Amino acid sequence: MRRESDVPPREPGTAVETGPDPVDARLGARLAELRAEHGWSLGDLADRSGVSRSTLSRAERAEISPTAALLNRLCAVYGRTMSQLLSEVESAPAQVVRAPEQSVWRDDASGFVRRSVSPPLPGLRAELVEGRLEPYADIAYDRPPLPGLEQHIWVLDGRLALTVQGTTHTLTTGDCLRFRVWGPTHFHCPGPEAVRYALVVVRP
Template sequence: MKEQSSSNPQPDINRRIADRVSALRAERGLSLDALAKKCDVSRSMISLIERGESSPTAAVLDKLAFGLGVTLASLFEAPLPDASPLVRRAEQLQWTDPQSGYQRRNISPPHFRSPIQMVEVEFPAGAKVSYAGGLREVGVHQQVWVLEGCMELILGGVHHHLQTGDCLAMQESDSIVYQNTSQQPARYVVVINTASL
């Protein structure tokens, strides 16, 4: 079930992304130019994102995550030493990809240090999102579990048709294409193991 648009904290999430990207870049001692070269995102786009003046797509965020050496989910929250291990559904951050319209909800407790991150996605009918692979030295392990509907994942050129209840394990070192060629939206959970980062 989708949240009402009035409860969608889109501007707050864009600000969080801006602050997080800027902080991670500073931690790594990367200039805008250096990060741009590392992740194949233009310097001007990174600058706009860090100023909160652009609503980046999932593909752009994924490239930034690769360049910064973190998972895409990590761009939404910074870990804190005294963070609560519990998060209620009403407090879970949501973000909508401006290009595909897919809605992403961070299920895992925000700021809590854990090698596991969980994300729920509502994927519209006809949507397609492509993630480049091979940028990280060590691939991050993840599993995709389809809760409703069906979708296709193309993993390193291999097609996987997933239906309700199916689960696919993979590494982020491969290129990944998510697509929903059906007439109905799909809903799935991604479980990410960040221990290798």
């Protein structure tokens, strides 16, 4: 693990330096494929996503591990949910998704762990995610991956402060918030314990 002093300055909220990782390598290759499918240069994608060309290039080459904020921006450009994108670098999901087979993705930069409990499946519009935020962690998304995306968030343990359309909702164990995403959202764990929640995503 690199010490903080060893890590060079990076674009805020975009990526964190890591060693080689097979998932990052597959994800980088898929991001490069998507850009090629659209016929975009790195400059074109940078203009559309608001992410620098150098960060996009390094993510495609798996030189950095993308953060949740960066993936959210790319999902918005490519018209995918994050679960759809991540599922494209894994094998096709079975009808029964056993606990050991549920893929887990970590954003160490923001203290976020994401388990894909029920990943996207052709013919189904909903997916189920388990999220975990470490105490005092923050995740800010500047746009939805798909405008009008329906979300239901059920807090399983702890407290979650979630800002949607400029209104902050403080949720505790057992509370559920449901909404459609049209603009920025902000997830915050006010502590002192971590928060764990179930997220149901329904594509419009």
